[in-house]
Amino acid sequence: xxxxxxxxxxxxxxxxxxxxxxxxxxxxxxxxxxxxxxxxxxxxxxxxxxxxxxxxxxxxxxxxxxxxxxxxxxxxxxxxxxxxxxxxxxxxxxxxxxxxxxxxxxxxxxxxxxxxxxxxxxxxxxxxxxxxxxxxxxxxxxxxxxxxxxxxxxxxxxxxxxxxxxxxxxxxxxxxxxxxxxxxxxxxxxxxxxxxxxxxxxxxxxxxxxxxxxxxxxxxxxxxxxxxxxxxxxxxxxxxxxxxxxxx
Amino acid sequence: xxxxxxxxxxxxxxxxxxxxxxxxxxxxxxxxxxxxxxxxxxxxxxxxxxxxxxxxxxxxxxxxxxxxxxxxxxxxxxxxxxxxxxxxxxxxxxxxxxxxxxxxxxxxxxxxxxxxxxxxxxxxxxxxxxxxxxxxxxxxxxxxxxxxxxxxxxxxxxxxxxxxxxxxxxxxxxxxxxxxxxxxxxxxxxxxxxxxxxxxxxxxxxxxxxxxxxxxxxxxxxxxxxxxxxxxxxxxxxxxxxxxxxxxxxxxxxxxxxxxxxxxxxxxxxxxxxxxxxxxxxxxxxxxxxxxxxxxxxxxxxxxxxxxxxxxxxxxxxxxxxxxxxxxxxxxxxxxxxxx
Ligand code: SF4
Ligand code: SF4
Numbered sequence: 001x002x003x004x005x006x007x008x009x010x011x012x013x014x015x016x017x018x019x020x021x022x023x024x025x026x027x028x029x030x031x032x033x034x035x036x037x038x039x040x041x042x043x044x045x046x047x048x049x050x051x052x053x054x055x056x057x058x059x060x061x062x063x064x065x066x067x068x069x070x071x072x073x074x075x076x077x078x079x080x081x082x083x084x085x086x087x088x089x090x091x092x093x094x095x096x097x098x099x100x101x102x103x104x105x106x107x108x109x110x111x112x113x114x115x116x117x118x119x120x121x122x123x124x125x126x127x128x129x130x131x132x133x134x135x136x137x138x139x140x141x142x143x144x145x146x147x148x149x150x151x152x153x154x155x156x157x158x159x160x161x162x163x164x165x166x167x168x169x170x171x172x173x174x175x176x177x178x179x180x181x182x183x184x185x186x187x188x189x190x191x192x193x194x195x196x197x198x199x200x201x202x203x204x205x206x207x208x209x210x211x212x213x214x215x216x217x218x219x220x221x222x223x224x225x226x227x228x229x230x231x232x233x234x235x236x237x238x239x240x241x242x243x244x245x246x247x248x
Numbered sequence: 249x250x251x252x253x254x255x256x257x258x259x260x261x262x263x264x265x266x267x268x269x270x271x272x273x274x275x276x277x278x279x280x281x282x283x284x285x286x287x288x289x290x291x292x293x294x295x296x297x298x299x300x301x302x303x304x305x306x307x308x309x310x311x312x313x314x315x316x317x318x319x320x321x322x323x324x325x326x327x328x329x330x331x332x333x334x335x336x337x338x339x340x341x342x343x344x345x346x347x348x349x350x351x352x353x354x355x356x357x358x359x360x361x362x363x364x365x366x367x368x369x370x371x372x373x374x375x376x377x378x379x380x381x382x383x384x385x386x387x388x389x390x391x392x393x394x395x396x397x398x399x400x401x402x403x404x405x406x407x408x409x410x411x412x413x414x415x416x417x418x419x420x421x422x423x424x425x426x427x428x429x430x431x432x433x434x435x436x437x438x439x440x441x442x443x444x445x446x447x448x449x450x451x452x453x454x455x456x457x458x459x460x461x462x463x464x465x466x467x468x469x470x471x472x473x474x475x476x477x478x479x480x481x482x483x484x485x486x487x488x489x490x491x492x493x494x495x496x497x498x499x500x501x502x503x504x505x506x507x508x509x510x511x512x513x514x515x516x517x518x519x520x521x522x523x524x525x526x527x528x529x530x531x532x533x534x535x536x537x538x539x540x541x542x543x544x545x546x547x548x549x550x551x552x553x554x555x556x557x558x559x560x561x562x563x564x565x566x567x568x569x570x571x572x573x574x575x576x577x578x579x580x581x582x583x584x585x586x587x588x
Contacts, residue, residue: 028497031498148497149495149496150495153499158492160515162477162513163474165477165478166478169312170481170508171312172278172302172307172312173302174278178280179279183564186478187474210514211514214470216471217471217472217474218474220472221472221565
């Protein structure tokens with residue numbers, strides 16, 4: 001390696017939980033810094049650089065300004081990584097897309113709505129090319145480090161495209177459906193090592209869907225386990241509104 | 249064949265006896281309603297009366313995740329993991345799970361012998377236990393009865409007030425020596441009937457499956473199948489895996505890991521260039537069922553499904569492999585099969 005890769009980190013619409021999560025990596029932070037130069041990171045430092053080898057981008061795109069900025073980031077980055085579910089699918093923000101945008105704007109900003117231009121919340125990939133994803137709400141350190149290490153090594157990060165059920169089975173968990181819970185694990189993309197089912201919770205689908213989900217099948221499973229069809233749809237929408245409905 | 253009577257109160261003595269001589273793996277409670285094989289620390293925690301465990305004993309010979317080797321990037325060297333022979337006593341194994349281990353033995357020794365599996369498999373002693381079939385078991389239809397002792401060194405059959413302990417091999421005799429038990433002179437304990445069956449004339453199964461390729465059942469089963477892979481991952485005779493390299497965050501080394509995989513998963517049939525050669529769930533479901541009832545059976549003469557019912561019990565969509573097979577058999581039998 002002749003020079004260290006230049007890394008930048010940006011945030012758009014989201015709770016910034018993903019970025020903060022990174023700052024908690026005290027143990028690994030020094031290891032990370034040994035391999036890269038962090039040249040831009042609004043939350044942690046004040047230094048604006050021109051070009052990056054890797055841009056990590058958190059949050060969904062929800063204003064005209066976001067769209068302008070993401071194009072700018074993309075132009076200057078060799079590799080762009082979406083960080084966290086908001087960036088990857090639009091996340092919880094995209095629930096608003098299931099309603100007409102003017103209605104949402106009025107409800108949130110009332111008579112000041114003209115001061116706040118807003119768009120349906122979109123994943124980064126709806127506007128620019130995204131090279132890799134780190135999923136999760138918030139994303140976990142482990143997954144971030146996996147993608148990060150692969151990129152620093154010049155390898156393609158491997159993004160799982162199978163369901164959380166797989167990781168549950170690898171850990172020999174008792175299925176939470178068996179305990180009368182309603183779980184989105186069967187269509188939710190793995191990578192979290194089935195964190196929630198392992199501690200006795202159900203999966204709410206925070207990582208987005210597998211690439212070819214059978215949504216009708218999943219709805220039927222949820223209805224069989226006692227949800228109304230409307231409730232089943234709402235559950236699936238929480239993190240997947242864009243994938244299921246498209247923006248209104 | 250020697251038969252002894254093991255009073256219910258003395259089951260713990262048997263477990264203790266085994267624990268003094270070997271590592272013991274036996275069924276324990278797991279979660280609210282499930283059971284899993286685990287290393288026994290407390291004889292009282294062993295459960296001999298259970299419908300099925302989440303995973304079979306396969307997990308001890310082919311672990312769900314396994315580090316195959318570690319590499320060092322600073323000097324370009326690597327060291328392969330050295331698996332240890334299990335040498336353990338597996339207590340309370342059902343006949344279909346022992347039958348499944350025998351099938352895996354074939355898979356991992358025919359052709360390229362698979363070292364890690366075969367080493368771990370060495371010295372394993374099986375003490376089987378009979379079971380009462382529930383609505384998912386159908387092993388009887390593939391020739392594996394609840395009291396089938398094949399592959400076991402000793403076998404327990406439940407009575408009202410205890411168990412009949414049958415010693416079957418010299419290894420079993422040696423291991424149980426010193427456990428003072430009265431002989432059993434009663435009748436054979438009653439057999440338990442199966443509630444689920446697959447109606448397969450074993451000799452015609454191959455031909456029935458041959459004709460099943462274009463059957464509508466594959467598409468029908470895929471209506472609610474979500475492709476989660478659970479059915480593969482809980483199956484005692486599924487043995488496919490994926491291998492990936494992981495680099496440590498220090499970038500000075502890493503490991504090569506093997507993980508269970510399954511043919512219901514999209515990525516399983518994805519090859520270089522991104523092509524997925526079994527495109528949809530119907531093709532994957534067909535492959536799964538034919539792997540159990542045709543491809544391996546054509547060469548070995550036995551079904552690779554042992555009728556444990558795990559895939560059906562665990563499927564979130566309730567898809568039943570027995571129902572699929574029965575559909576195929578029913579339809580094939582209605583249409584005359586051409587003579588060979
Ligand atoms: S467990 Fe059921 S839903 Fe999941 S892949 Fe198998 S058949 Fe399909
Ligand atoms: S295919 Fe299903 S019933 Fe047959 S051995 Fe596998 S898990 Fe058991």
